[in-house]
Amino acid sequence: MGDNTHLLEYITSLSGGRISKYIQNSPPGGGLLGNYGLFRQPLSWNKGTNLNKFEFVIKRLILAVVVVIGVTIITFAIARLVPSSPARLWLGPRATPEQVVLTSQKLGLDRPLYEQYFIYLGQVVRGDFGISIKSHQPIIKDIKVFLPATLELVFFSMILAVSIGIPLGVLSATKKNTILDHLIRFFAVFNASTPVFWFALILQLFLVEKYNLLPLGGRVSQDISLFNPIETITGFYIIDSILTQNWVALKDALVHLILPGIVLASASIGLAIRLTRANMIEVMEQKFITMAWAFGLDPKLVYYRLALKNAIVPTLMVLGLAFVWSITGAILVEIIFLWPGLGNYLTRAVLNFDFPVIVSISLVVSIFYVIVNFLLDMLQTFIDPRVAIE
Amino acid sequence: MIKRLIILLIAVAMLGSVFGCSPAPVDEPDSGEQAEVPDQPAAADDEVNVATFIMWQDFIDLDMRFAFASEISATLLCYENLVYYDPNSGEFSPGLATDWDVNDDGTEWTFVLREGVKFQDGADFNAAAVKSTVEFYTADEFSPSAWLWGPVESVEVIDDYTVKITLSFPAPFDIITSSAFVAGMISPNVVDQPKEWFDEGRCVGTGPYTIESFEQGQRLIMTKFDDYWGGWQENQYDKVVFEIVLDSVIAEQMMKSGDATFYRDWPSDKLEEAVANESLEVSSSESYAVMAFNLNTAKPPLDNKLVRQALAYSFPYEQFTERTGGYYTQPRGVISPHMWGHGEDLFQYTYDLDKARDLLVEAGYPDGGFDLEVTYMSDFAAEAWAVELWSFPLEELGIKVVPQGMTYESMVERLDSDPATAQDITPMVWYLTYVNPYDVLYFDYSCEGDAWTNFSRFCDPVFDELINEGFELSATELVAATEKFIAAQEILVDESPAVLVAVVPQIWVYGADVEGFVDNPAYPNVVFFHDLTISE
Numbered sequence: 001m002g003d004n005t006h007l008l009e010y011i012t013s014l015s016g017g018r019i020s021k022y023i024q025n026s027p028p029g030g031g032l033l034g035n036y037g038l039f040r041q042p043l044s045w046n047k048g049t050n051l052n053k054f055e056f057v058i059k060r061l062i063l064a065v066v067v068v069i070g071v072t073i074i075t076f077a078i079a080r081l082v083p084s085s086p087a088r089l090w091l092g093p094r095a096t097p098e099q100v101v102l103t104s105q106k107l108g109l110d111r112p113l114y115e116q117y118f119i120y121l122g123q124v125v126r127g128d129f130g131i132s133i134k135s136h137q138p139i140i141k142d143i144k145v146f147l148p149a150t151l152e153l154v155f156f157s158m159i160l161a162v163s164i165g166i167p168l169g170v171l172s173a174t175k176k177n178t179i180l181d182h183l184i185r186f187f188a189v190f191n192a193s194t195p196v197f198w199f200a201l202i203l204q205l206f207l208v209e210k211y212n213l214l215p216l217g218g219r220v221s222q223d224i225s226l227f228n229p230i231e232t233i234t235g236f237y238i239i240d241s242i243l244t245q246n247w248v249a250l251k252d253a254l255v256h257l258i259l260p261g262i263v264l265a266s267a268s269i270g271l272a273i274r275l276t277r278a279n280m281i282e283v284m285e286q287k288f289i290t291m292a293w294a295f296g297l298d299p300k301l302v303y304y305r306l307a308l309k310n311a312i313v314p315t316l317m318v319l320g321l322a323f324v325w326s327i328t329g330a331i332l333v334e335i336i337f338l339w340p341g342l343g344n345y346l347t348r349a350v351l352n353f354d355f356p357v358i359v360s361i362s363l364v365v366s367i368f369y370v371i372v373n374f375l376l377d378m379l380q381t382f383i384d385p386r387v388a389i390e
Numbered sequence: 391m392i393k394r395l396i397i398l399l400i401a402v403a404m405l406g407s408v409f410g411c412s413p414a415p416v417d418e419p420d421s422g423e424q425a426e427v428p429d430q431p432a433a434a435d436d437e438v439n440v441a442t443f444i445m446w447q448d449f450i451d452l453d454m455r456f457a458f459a460s461e462i463s464a465t466l467l468c469y470e471n472l473v474y475y476d477p478n479s480g481e482f483s484p485g486l487a488t489d490w491d492v493n494d495d496g497t498e499w500t501f502v503l504r505e506g507v508k509f510q511d512g513a514d515f516n517a518a519a520v521k522s523t524v525e526f527y528t529a530d531e532f533s534p535s536a537w538l539w540g541p542v543e544s545v546e547v548i549d550d551y552t553v554k555i556t557l558s559f560p561a562p563f564d565i566i567t568s569s570a571f572v573a574g575m576i577s578p579n580v581v582d583q584p585k586e587w588f589d590e591g592r593c594v595g596t597g598p599y600t601i602e603s604f605e606q607g608q609r610l611i612m613t614k615f616d617d618y619w620g621g622w623q624e625n626q627y628d629k630v631v632f633e634i635v636l637d638s639v640i641a642e643q644m645m646k647s648g649d650a651t652f653y654r655d656w657p658s659d660k661l662e663e664a665v666a667n668e669s670l671e672v673s674s675s676e677s678y679a680v681m682a683f684n685l686n687t688a689k690p691p692l693d694n695k696l697v698r699q700a701l702a703y704s705f706p707y708e709q710f711t712e713r714t715g716g717y718y719t720q721p722r723g724v725i726s727p728h729m730w731g732h733g734e735d736l737f738q739y740t741y742d743l744d745k746a747r748d749l750l751v752e753a754g755y756p757d758g759g760f761d762l763e764v765t766y767m768s769d770f771a772a773e774a775w776a777v778e779l780w781s782f783p784l785e786e787l788g789i790k791v792v793p794q795g796m797t798y799e800s801m802v803e804r805l806d807s808d809p810a811t812a813q814d815i816t817p818m819v820w821y822l823t824y825v826n827p828y829d830v831l832y833f834d835y836s837c838e839g840d841a842w843t844n845f846s847r848f849c850d851p852v853f854d855e856l857i858n859e860g861f862e863l864s865a866t867e868l869v870a871a872t873e874k875f876i877a878a879q880e881i882l883v884d885e886s887p888a889v890l891v892a893v894v895p896q897i898w899v900y901g902a903d904v905e906g907f908v909d910n911p912a913y914p915n916v917v918f919f920h921d922l923t924i925s926e
Contacts, residue, residue, distance in 0.1 A: 097842075099532055106532075135450045137589060145606045201639075209643060216649065217640060218608060222631055225609060226440065335637050340607025344636070351797045 060377070064370040069121075071366035072359060076117050079355035086133045086355065120356075124363065130356040134349070139360045142345060147364070148235030149219060150341035153333075154326045156261040161268035161319055166312065168269075169276025174303055176281060184273060192270025200263045200336040207259065214259050217338030224252045260337040264330055268322045272315055279311035286310075313380050320376040324369050328361065439924055441627040441904075442650040443917060444641045445634050448607055453588035455526070455533040458571050464610055464632055466916045468510070469574020469595035472501055472520070472567040475825045475912035480730055482564050486515060486575055486596060496560035496865025503551040507619040509577035510593075510600045517553040519578050521545040524555070526581040527572060535572035538823065562826055562864040569824035570913045598622075598920035599630055609633050618920070625923045645670060645899055652917050656899045657771055658717045664899045671904070674717055677896040677911045678726045678825065681718070681772070682834070682888035683764070683780075683817045684845035688809035691760055696753035698886040702739040703746040704783045705776075705889050713775050718892035723879040724830060726893050728911065730868060731827030731860075733876040737883050739890075743783055750787060758788025764815040765804060768795030773817050776891055805845055816845045819894055825912050827875040828861040835882060848887035853878050 087103040104110050108119060123130060129139035165188075172184040207213045215221060219237055220230065230249045233240045238257075241250035283289065284307050292302045331343035342361060349357035443463065451457045457465050472487035487501040507515040524545045527535035541561040546554040555563060567573050577594040580587070591604025598620060599612040610632040614622065633650065635641045638657065644650040646667060656664055656672075664670050685692045685701065692698060707720040721727070723736040750758060762784070766773040774795060781791035794813070796804075804813050820830045820843070832838075836857060837849035860874030882888070896909055898917075906922045 100842075103532060135448075136456065136585065137450075138586075141586075142606070149607070204643070209647065216643060216647075218633075222440070222442065222609065222633070225603065225605065225611060226438070226629065226631070229603060336640065338608070338633075338635055338637075338640065340605075340634070344607075352799050353803065 060374055064374065067370055068363065068366050072121070072124075072363050073117065075362040076120065076355075076359045077113070079358045080113055080116070086353065090133050090136070120359065124360075129360040129363075132349070132354055132357050134352045134354045134357075139357055142357070143342075143360070143364060144235060146340055146342045146345045147327075149339060150327055150330065150334075150343065152219075152236045152238060153257065153260055153264060153330065153339060153341065154323060156257045157265035157268065157326065158319065158323050160261055160265035161272050161322070164265070165269040165272025165319075166276050166308075166315065169273040169315070170280055170303060170308060172273060172277045173280030173284065185277070188270040188273035188277075190270070191266040192274070194266060196263055196267070197332045197336060199266060200259075200333060203259055203263065204336070215256055217256075217260075217336070219256055219339065220249060220252050221256070224249050228252075260333050260339055263337075264326060264333050268319060271318060271322065275315040275318060276308075276311065279314055280307055283307045283311045309383055313384055316379060316383075317376050320372050324365070324372050327368055328365055438628045439626065440629045440631060441652065441919055441922075442631045442633055442644075444644065444650050444653040444655075445610075445632045446636065446638075446641075446655050448634050449604070449610055449632070451585075451589065452591065452593065452601070452604075453585040454572055454574055454576060454593075455530060455535040456572075456585070458534045460915055462570050462913070463915050463917070464601070464612060464630075465574065465593065465595075466570065466597070466913060467599040467612055467630065467919060468593035468597045468601065469576060470597045471569070471573050472503075472575070473564050475565075475568045475910070477728060477910055477912060482568055485568075487567075490564055492563070492866060494866065496562070496862065497557045499555045499557070499563040500548070501553050501555070503553065504619070505551055507596050508617055509579075509596055510615050511577050511579055513577045513579050515575060515596050516550045517547040518550075519575060520553045521547055522578040522581050523576045526576055533572075538566060538569060538572050541566070560862040560865045562861070565824050565826045565864065568912070570916065571823055573824075602629070607634060620920060623923070625926070627919045627922060627924070630919050645901075648901070651904065652898060652900045654896070654898055654915055656897060658715045658895065658897060659713065659771075661715055661717070661897065661899075669902050671900050671902050671907075673898040673900070673907060673909055675896050675909045675911060676719070676726055676728055676893045677914055678729050678822050679819045679894040679914070680721045680724055680726060680830075681776070681817060681819050681891045681894050682724070683776070683815050683891055684834075684888045685886070686809060686812055686814050686816075686845075686847060687849075687887050688847040689812065689814060691753070691755060692814060694753050695885055696749045697755065699739075700746040700749035700753065700787070701784075702886045702889045703742045703749065704780070704787060705739070705891060706741050706779050706783060707739075707891070708741065710776055710779055710892060713779060714772055714892070717895040717897060718772060721890050721893045723876070724834070724882060724890065725827050725875070725879065726911070729825060729827070731872050731875040733879050736876065736879055739886075741783075743786060746783075746787060755788075758784075761790045761792055762814040763792045763794060764817075765794045765796055765801045765813045766817050767798055767801065769797075770817075770819075772892075772894075776817070802842075806842070809847060817891075818843070818845050818888075821914050822912075826861070826864055828857055828864065831857045831875065831878055831882075832861075835887065846887035848882075848885065850881060850885065853881045856881070 086109055087100045087107060090103055090107065108116055111119075120130065127140065129143065131137065132139050132142060135142065168184050168187070172181045172188075175181045204216060208216050224230065228246060228248045230237055230240050230246055230253070231244045233243055237253040238250065241247070241253055280303075289302060289307060292306055297306075328343045328346050330339075330341060331347050333339065334341040334344040342364075346358070346361045348354075349361065445460060445463065447460055449461050449464065450459060451461055452465065454465060454469060471485045473482045473490065474485045475481075476483040484504070486504050486507060488504050489502040491500045492498065501520070503515070503517060503520065509515060509519070513519065524539060524542055527533070527539045528542060530536060541557040541559060541563070542555055543558040544556045546556070548554055557563060574595055574597070580592075580594045583592075591601050591610065593601045596619065598615055598618040600615050602611045602613040604610045612630045612632070614626075614628050616622070633644070635644065635650075638655060641650070641653050642656065642660075642663075645653050645656075645664070646669070648669060661672060664672050683705075685698050687693055687698070692701075711717075711719055720738065722738045723733045725732040727734075750756065764777050764780075766777050768774070777791065777793045781793065784791050801813075801816055805816060806812075818834060820834055822829045831853075833843045835844060835846070835848050836854050837844060837847070838854040838858075856874050856878040860871045860878065863871035863874060896911055896914060898907070898909060900907060900917075903925045904922055905925050907917065908921070910916070910918070
């Protein structure tokens with residue numbers, strides 16, 4: 001057993017230690033190597049202690065704060081250095097020169113740039129993101145309206161991306177070079193390369209205008225706003241309608257999510273299929289998979305419990321980043337489907353030189369990036385024990 | 391296998407329940423009825439007439455002190471003025487005031503108020519309410535309302551229904567109180583509320599509609615005020631929904647499918663589609679706004695009057711009218727044809743390249759030989775067409791047009807820079823605050839108050855004096871005031887600080903079942919829904 005023991009240890013280690021659990025349960029005498037009862041404990045390469053994990057979290061948090069502050073400094077500087085007249089924009093066209101000067105002072109615009117920045121940072125720490133120059137509304141109030149709307153749409157699209165993209169990627173990999181594989185790959189390329197605005201308008205043309213199957217846009221129908229309004233608790237219409245047992249509104253809100261969700265998910269679906277397929281094919285060629293086949297393990301087990309777990313991490317990392325990108329990147333979807341989201345809000349702020357909004361939204365998005373990156377890293381160590389925290 | 395089949399069946403059943411039970415979108419363009427909503431008491435929507443008004447931008451300021459933009463589409467349904475402007479008679483008609491009088495020098499205005507009017511919160515409308523409203527408008531010196539009500543020195547309650555307003559200088563106060571902006575009467579119970587209170591979606595006026603709910607970025611819903619002094623009859627609208635729709639293609643789809651009742655921004659070159667659609671009506675009238683391409687008179691060669699006149703002769707006016715489907719027509723002077731102060735005999739430039747060339751030769755630019763940077767609003771199609779059409783004759787004159795589409799804010803920022811580096815030509819469409827020529831003449835061409843909306847940087851003391859005199863005279867002598875304003879426009883026409891391109895039309899597309907709609911250009915973008923009924 002000597003050389004074979006080392007060989008098997010090595011091969012088992014490639015599977016992240018999982019394969020041994022299944023080897024001990026494989027049919028007696030089944031497969032090439034028979035029933036090896038030698039490996040009763042999965043090998044783990046995660047040797048991180050609790051203290052190491054704690055240090056890791058602290059380091060990441062410190063880094064996160066540094067990143068967020070860095071982002072705010074850069075965006076604040078750019079937004080304020082672009083020539084603009086916030087006081088004039090604040091007052092509108094009928095302002096007198098004297099009013100413009102006084103308003104500049106009132107808004108603190110006459111102070112040095114670094115002083116303006118620290119004042120802003122102090123306010124943010126207290127939860128005050130300032131006032132929008134264009135709308136004269138507290139920015140936090142606008143964020144409370146637009147952010148849940150965006151997150152609801154993005155979450156839904158990510159659910160679609162994961163539940164459609166990953167299984168199709170696995171199927172495509174397992175049926176490599178068959179007609180099904182080609183069809184799935186075509187579907188992936190179509191989704192990844194179709195312009196969002198074109199896809200959205202085509203879907204509206206057929207599913208709305210021609211066949212009247214789905215609503216044109218908005219988060220809920222006008223009828224719901226008129227006769228079954230959703231009481232705002234979290235700002236997520238799905239959650240709020242469940243909490244208030246407004247089942248009519250819940251159905252309506254879900255239906256309104258379908259079209260924009262599909263459009264927003266399309267690129268991520270294509271990405272998920274291609275990444276999953278590519279990684280699955282690579283993993284499937286590894287020796288521990290060969291060993292699993294040799295032991296006669298069930299194909300479902302091999303594909304989903306052994307291969308996919310090793311292949312899925314890159315896909316999830318990319319989808320995580322796509323999630324954060326969509327928070328402000330979904331502007332076309334928001335406009336076409338009348339979705340009151342953060343992307344549209346930010347774009348209008350850029351066009352209107354509304355720098356407090358620009359800086360605030362940059363801050364919010366950078367926080368999201370940091371949190372999502374952190375969670376993805378944690379997820380990665382959870383899925384793949386080969387990744388040591390230290 | 392069986393397990394997979396069961397899972398598949400469950401999934402299909404769930405999808406089917408979502409599609410099958412969801413409220414169907416409205417698709418009956420002629421009925422004016424709402425689609426039946428499952429699980430609703432049928433009586434709830436059967437008895438309610440709902441109008442949908444498409445808004446091209448979100449509501450920003452619902453506080454009347456700051457409502458100086460598209461908010462008036464909603465606020466004018468809630469808040470009523472003392473006086474309104476009637477474009478048919480060219481006079482001012484009673485609103486919440488039934489009569490008014492002015493002293494000889496135009497500084498004391500006495501209004502007799504309408505009796506029996508209630509605010510939407512039950513408070514009485516009376517002289518004390520007028521006083522508290524004026525104080526509300528003038529309290530914040532930085533608010534636009536403070537500018538409009540600036541002439542007010544004091545408000546005196548004579549009796550419950552008579553109020554005297556004293557001005558610090560002569561001013562046409564009847565005109566001012568008829569303004570589309572910041573002039574509606576507000577309940578005394580809410581005048582102490584902060585701006586945020588109103589902006590969250592509240593209004594308390596005397597008007598026929600009040601705000602029921604406001605979903606920022608989506609819609610604002612107004613519902614009828616049952617005790618409105620004007621009363622109600624059958625087949626009027628019970629609710630008005632303002633849908634925020636930023637994309638014109640979506641807006642057109644909504645109109646065609648019957649999901650919307652009123653839309654104002656239908657592209658003028660695609661109006662034949664709306665005209666041909668039997669479920670839609672199209673109404674077009676001239677607004678009080680004139681599109682003017684302002685020339686930077688502080689920068690050579692536009693500091694030369696001859697060059698400016700040459701440019702005025704080079705614009706293809708008829709071609710532009712044709713391009714816009716016939717809706718944008720060449721103005722005569724700065725004041726729209728249907729508004730008082732319009733000069734019917736004012737000189738009008740024509741498209742004449744020979745004359746333009748002669749003027750350029752006289753100015754010392756025989757072959758043109760200079761570039762003109764023209765900025766325009768990228769989301770205003772008519773401006774883009776104007777720039778495009780103008781570039782061809784200018785090229786024939788040896789002048790190269792450098793077009794720059796941008797947002798309004800970016801345009802203003804460029805203008806604010808050093809005149810030597812600012813853009814050469816900037817279009818402007820000024821929507822009047824109130825129906826008085828002084829408004830546009832002052833803000834667009836006066837340098838006296840250093841208004842930053844004077845895009846051409848035009849400065850002429852004689853012009854300023856004329857318009858100031860006109861303003862004072864308009865308090866008591868409209869005929870004399872008109873003469874002053876026409877004389878001021880003669881200066882403008884001669885000096886040509888702007889090429890006056892077109893009178894901007896007000897084009898409405900609305901449902902064919904709507905009756906009684908008459909556009910009032912004094913109140914741009916406003917539909918007075920109480921005046922409408924739905925045909926059977």
